[in-house]
Amino acid sequence: MIGFPSILEGIEDLNREQVEQLLHRAQELKLGSPARLPLKRKISVATSFLENSTRTKLSFEMAIKKLEGIHINFDAEKSSLKKGESLEQTLLTLFYQGIDICIVRTTETKLLEQFKDYPPIKIINGGDGTNQHPTQALLDLFTLKEYFKGELAGKKVCIVGDCTHSRVTHSLMDLLPLFGIEITLCGPKEFMPAQLPDNKLIKISDDLDETLKNCDAIYLLRIQNERHEKSFDMSTYNLQWGINVERLLSIGKTAPIFHPGPANIGIEVDSEIVNSDLWMAHKQVENSIYIRMAIIEAMITNGDTKIGARYNHISALKGLTENDESKV
Incomplete structure (x- = not known):
């Protein structure tokens, strides 16, 4: 290209x-x-x-x-x-x-x-x-487009989890709004970015259930403890932020559930969801x-021919080079 x-x-x-x-x-x-x-x-x-x-x-x-x-x-x-x-x-x-x-x-x-x-x-x-993580965001967009049969403008995606430390989230925030997709970030306060991109299609919510009721797709993230300064206590995460059948029943709605992997089953998502037709990770x-x-x-095929080493002439050595050549 x-x-x-x-x-x-x-x-x-x-x-x-x-x-x-x-x-x-x-x-x-x-x-x-x-x-x-x-x-x-x-x-x-x-x-x-x-x-x-x-x-x-x-x-x-x-x-x-x-x-x-x-x-x-x-x-x-x-x-x-x-x-x-x-x-x-x-x-x-x-x-x-x-x-x-x-x-x-x-x-x-x-x-x-x-x-x-x-x-x-x-x-x-x-x-x-x-x-x-640009290639992950692009494949996510491809999968969203496939799922929604090309109709992307106006769709609402709820991203749940460790958004601050997720490079995928940063790429999705740059990519999805280009196609008119709205993004809402949800999760513990310490997992939310201090500053959002200047885009009206991106927002933060601390009300997961209400956000899920209004979204067209759910995008889950794992907790990236390896990027935290101190370990995060995950003991209550599933109850507060996890996606399971009980939560979907309580809000009276289902939606396709995406995950960039690897998924920590029992924390951000339950096995019953992973083994259902809602789970888009394999797609x-x-x-x-x-x-x-x-x-x-x-x-x-991008036509770029300026790849490789930069060979610059060292002007300070010009005289030496000429002297060497004159002796040959």
Whole structure:
């Protein structure tokens, strides 16, 4: 896709037209459309996950295989990064070894921002700290669009849980309002962001039941204790904020229930819900492969030729270079 970013750090790197093209292409791929890769060789894509992952890592691997590409599992813990090499030089090494795209997950927020002006290699953010998880938000939008048969404007999504520490929530807040979807964040006060984006379609509520009565879709989050300064007491969370059959009966309404995974069953959601037709998480996993195939295609074909090392002439050495050449 001409103009598609070579560094996809967050949703703000995309415009609505690009997102719509990704959704359309993902649907085509899901229906069996062949890959659109102009290269006269197989693409090579590396994954470097510095944080644990099941869904994102494996779905990218499946996407690469479905595109008939070569997957390289780059283990940063056993690389020259441990010998003091900079991340930029490591990424440049991958580029000159023939890697087309590197998918990076890291605990460090906004790690990829430094490469946007001069990309050492094309990079897709697989989740960075508490900042962004753009590919998860895109697959969620794809699944919402599929569920609501294309009718997204005016839909209301209730996101319940640890919103402050959820990079998925931050990406969803950037993405869903582009399509007229309203977002309400619910959860313990300490899990709510201190400041919301300047968008009238996003709000916070401390009344979960009332919010559920008025929403079209429920999006659950796990408690991310690994990102908390101190451990959160989860003993009463299910009673106050968990989704179960009793709660849905009490409000007299059901809605599709999304979750980016992994779900902590018995805390944010009960097993009866997970094993019901309300549970959309498996559909999200299925759709993740096609949206990630579309993203890889779009980045490969973006027309960006300014990837790799920046070789600058050192003016202070000009005379030395000329003297050396004169002796040859």
